[in-house]
Amino acid sequence: MMRDHLSAPLLRVRGVAKRFGSFTALHEASFDLWPGEVLAVVGESGSGKSTLLNAIAARLKPDAGSVQYLMRDGSLRDVHGMSQAQQRLLGRTDWGFVHQNPADGLRMDVSAGANVGERLMGLGQRHYGQLRTTAEEWLQRVEIDAIRIDDAPRTFSGGMRQRLQIARNLVTRPRLVFMDEPTSGLDVSVQARLLDLLRQLTRDLGLAVVIVTHDLAVARLLAHRMVVMQRGRVVESGLTDQVLDDPQHPYTQLLVSSVLQP
Amino acid sequence: MSQDMTSHDFHPILSVRGVSKRFVLHHQHGAVLPVFDRADLDVHGGECVVLDGPSGMGKSTLLKLVYANYRPTAGEIWVQSATGGRINLCEATPRELVDLRRHTIGYVSQFLRVIPRVSALDVVAEPLTEDLAGDGESLVLAREAAREQAGQWLTRLRIPERLWTLPPATFSGGEQQRINIARSLIKPRPLLLLDEPTASLDKANTQTVIELIAEARSRGAALLGIFHDGAVAEAVATRRVPVASFRSPTAAAPATTPEGVPA
Numbered sequence: 001m002m003r004d005h006l007s008a009p010l011l012r013v014r015g016v017a018k019r020f021g022s023f024t025a026l027h028e029a030s031f032d033l034w035p036g037e038v039l040a041v042v043g044e045s046g047s048g049k050s051t052l053l054n055a056i057a058a059r060l061k062p063d064a065g066s067v068q069y070l071m072r073d074g075s076l077r078d079v080h081g082m083s084q085a086q087q088r089l090l091g092r093t094d095w096g097f098v099h100q101n102p103a104d105g106l107r108m109d110v111s112a113g114a115n116v117g118e119r120l121m122g123l124g125q126r127h128y129g130q131l132r133t134t135a136e137e138w139l140q141r142v143e144i145d146a147i148r149i150d151d152a153p154r155t156f157s158g159g160m161r162q163r164l165q166i167a168r169n170l171v172t173r174p175r176l177v178f179m180d181e182p183t184s185g186l187d188v189s190v191q192a193r194l195l196d197l198l199r200q201l202t203r204d205l206g207l208a209v210v211i212v213t214h215d216l217a218v219a220r221l222l223a224h225r226m227v228v229m230q231r232g233r234v235v236e237s238g239l240t241d242q243v244l245d246d247p248q249h250p251y252t253q254l255l256v257s258s259v260l261q262p
Numbered sequence: 263m264s265q266d267m268t269s270h271d272f273h274p275i276l277s278v279r280g281v282s283k284r285f286v287l288h289h290q291h292g293a294v295l296p297v298f299d300r301a302d303l304d305v306h307g308g309e310c311v312v313l314d315g316p317s318g319m320g321k322s323t324l325l326k327l328v329y330a331n332y333r334p335t336a337g338e339i340w341v342q343s344a345t346g347g348r349i350n351l352c353e354a355t356p357r358e359l360v361d362l363r364r365h366t367i368g369y370v371s372q373f374l375r376v377i378p379r380v381s382a383l384d385v386v387a388e389p390l391t392e393d394l395a396g397d398g399e400s401l402v403l404a405r406e407a408a409r410e411q412a413g414q415w416l417t418r419l420r421i422p423e424r425l426w427t428l429p430p431a432t433f434s435g436g437e438q439q440r441i442n443i444a445r446s447l448i449k450p451r452p453l454l455l456l457d458e459p460t461a462s463l464d465k466a467n468t469q470t471v472i473e474l475i476a477e478a479r480s481r482g483a484a485l486l487g488i489f490h491d492g493a494v495a496e497a498v499a500t501r502r503v504p505v506a507s508f509r510s511p512t513a514a515a516p517a518t519t520p521e522g523v524p525a
Contacts, residue, residue, distance in 0.1 A: 196379040225356045239356050248333040250288035
């Protein structure tokens with residue numbers, strides 16, 4: 001039987017809190033994330049979703065609490081106790097971060113191929129032919145025609161840019177990917193394609209994902225579990241369909257009942 | 263009825279103990295909809311228990327509680343896990359629940375939740391491939407094997423082969439329901455929850471579903487279902503249980519429970 005104490009979670013978040021001046025953006029948040037699990041963080045703008053994401057992804061130092069990560073060697077490391085260089089290495093190899101705006105995660109003026117290859121070069125790969133082959137494979141995997149490999153993402157559509165950002169992150173085979181509203185800047189038709197691709201890639205690669213979204217349908221499609229945030233607090237959590245179909249907290253009930261169902 | 267399943271002599275596969283369920287609607291002036299009050303129900307391997315009662319009495323609500331889709335207000339729901347041990351759904355971690363749904367509890371809902379762009383064949387094959395990760399040769403082979411099995415299920419449920427590569431979004435209600443049945447049954451789980459699996463099926467396909475239920479029973483699965491068609495209920499049931507016996511005394515009149523809740 002799979003009891004939780006027999007293996008360690010990939011990510012262990014305990015009592016993470018963040019204040020900006022006198023404003024508490026994030027009250028003590030705690031959760032565990034296991035390999036292959038997709039966790040959605042939902043809530044309205046200003047509820048603390050992105051603060052939580054940034055605090056666990058080591059992009060923001062929390063005022064309290066701890067974030068521990070299970071390294072590939074099996075040791076559990078305190079993420080905020082690492083040096084900046086160690087954090088950067090983790091962020092370039094075993095972690096990915098997909099930004100809402102692809103321009104924040106891509107280098108817009110270098111070629112698509114170089115965007116995909118950059119993380120590999122950071123790990124010491126120098127063989128040009130091999131880098132190019134890997135880049136071609138990943139472009140195809142995210143449904144970008146390989147003939148666009150030498151074009152800069154500035155010339156790409158929004159949906160293509162977002163798919164390129166995903167390829168750039170996944171090329172080093174990270175085990176944990178953070179996503180901040182990855183679909184919300186896109187047209188609905190483009191969203192469906194990206195969602196399907198994300199769903200497929202997370203399953204095929206067994207990725208653990210923390211995805212921030214205000215779109216409950218995105219959470220329903222991608223996430224095993226979700227947490228609902230309001231005014232910096234996690235007010236409800238559980239299996240995605242539990243939270244959406246049998247919401248307990250007044251705020252979750254409001255959130256769920258406010259969605260138009262097409 | 264012959265009962266030679268050894269599991270019958272031991273713990274039931276499903277044991278509902280003292281389960282109460284109330285919906286509290288915070289934005290309807292805190293209205294409380296009581297559904298169940300201390301409901302008890304056991305289902306053993308080899309049994310098909312059919313829930314009886316008019317609409318709005320909580321039949322689907324009970325299935326959703328057993329699938330851990332709804333959370334009980336009080337009580338315990340024990341399930342014999344396919345991977346060993348008994349688990350109380352009400353205390354299980356989300357991770358344990360995901361694992362139970364993968365290996366132990368199958369659920370045929372009334373409607374297929376459509377996944378955009380995924381073909382009917384892959385929708386059906388997915389439960390067999392979802393535990394496999396990586397992208398080596400083994401995943402490719404496993405996926406091919408799963409697709410082959412999915413094809414057999416689709417053939418048996420009379421889905422024309424020209425539809426297999428299409429996403430089921432545009433299929434008819436009956437076709438979607440058959441896709442749903444195939445997806446839910448392709449992995450032989452020990453506990454099956456059936457929410458009107460034959461509601462929009464024609465005679466031939468209804469007969470196939472009756473046969474599939476008999477096959478699941480004979481491999482030792484425990485089934486709990488809702489069938490509005492009296493003849494189907496009669497054909498599949500080894501025992502019938504009126505949900506009225508689970509009702510809260512203050513909820514005598516049928517309440518519009520699941521639909522009344524924001525969903």
